[in-house]
Amino acid sequence: MFAQNDRSNYKLNIDQRDVGRLHDTIIFEKKYLVSYIKVKLSNNSAKALKYITYSCSWDELFHVDNKAIKVCMQPCDKNVPIIESLEAHKSTEFILPVTIESKTSNLWFKVGMNLFLANDSSKGTFLLPVENLNNVIWSNQIQLP
Numbered sequence: 001m002f003a004q005n006d007r008s009n010y011k012l013n014i015d016q017r018d019v020g021r022l023h024d025t026i027i028f029e030k031k032y033l034v035s036y037i038k039v040k041l042s043n044n045s046a047k048a049l050k051y052i053t054y055s056c057s058w059d060e061l062f063h064v065d066n067k068a069i070k071v072c073m074q075p076c077d078k079n080v081p082i083i084e085s086l087e088a089h090k091s092t093e094f095i096l097p098v099t100i101e102s103k104t105s106n107l108w109f110k111v112g113m114n115l116f117l118a119n120d121s122s123k124g125t126f127l128l129p130v131e132n133l134n135n136v137i138w139s140n141q142i143q144l145p
Helices: none
Strands: 010-013 023-027 030-043 049-054 062-064 081-086 090-100 111-114 136-138
Touching: 010 111, 010 136, 030 111, 062 090, 081 090
Parallel strands: none
Antiparallel strands: 010 030, 023 030, 030 090, 049 081, 062 111, 111 136
16 A cells, blocks of 8 residues: 555556557457557656556456446466566556447546555565555546547
């Protein structure tokens, strides 16, 4: 968890032009429309950001604020915590798959990321399932095409 003043150092941004068109797919034998979204995490602080992510559980790390849209859970055979480092004043990008079951008119949403700060004792820490959303940082609002 991080302090409120730390929260302003980390930003999620999505360029509307980087939101992929919806296309048909089948996941776990069910039909969906899927879009791939480029999400940019920026570290605007003066020190490196060390945070915990997972090899598979992006549906636990990332959230959306529209109930019609879901972060896609992908098949996986080994979900492990990974400590990532993002240097000061640098950015990294994630390609996030999101799904909807059918096309609707209200496809505006924000993406949130649980930002779990890591330290020397974090190695092997497994924080899932995520029930407390106090660490979530939110992106700007975007729309699925």
